[in-house]
Amino acid sequence: MALTKNTILSHKEIEHKIRRIAYQIYESNVNETHIVIAGIDDNGYILAKKIKQQLDKISDIESMLCRVKIDKTEPTKPISTSIDKADYANKSIVLIDDVLNSGSTLIYGIKHFLDVPLKQFKTAVLVNRNHKKYPVKADFKGISLSTSLFEHVHVNLSKQPYEAYLD
Incomplete structure (x- = not known):
């Protein structure tokens, strides 16, 4: 039996x-002057860049992008960021990934940032799959999807047209 590509989200x-996620981030940080938009490599970072571009259009909050x-x-291996801890200490952070599946990537990413004091910490994902093994949630999500464990969500943000599909 051949696998078919089931579109979840179109480019538009x-x-x-x-x-919408950019507006939600702005609303939860309306009193902030600085915010760090941290994207998990690869697709999460691409999504973070796109969200930052929208955030910069709609608000005067100074946003910093972090890879x-x-x-x-093996998410327990050392995690690295493109900015120093001093650059995100005492700031509001939004950690972004493309798909929240088991929650392991997101929870280890969160753990990394908790080594310094923060004003606020939120998470954002484009697709929330509802298969969490860890007690982590997405504060901002594009779509929630109930899927089987055998299905896989693919997100293409690196070239147009963007798409998210299930196979």
């Missing part, structure tokens, strides 16, 4: 979700 829908490198197959 992804752009709409990005804009978070996590080994998704």
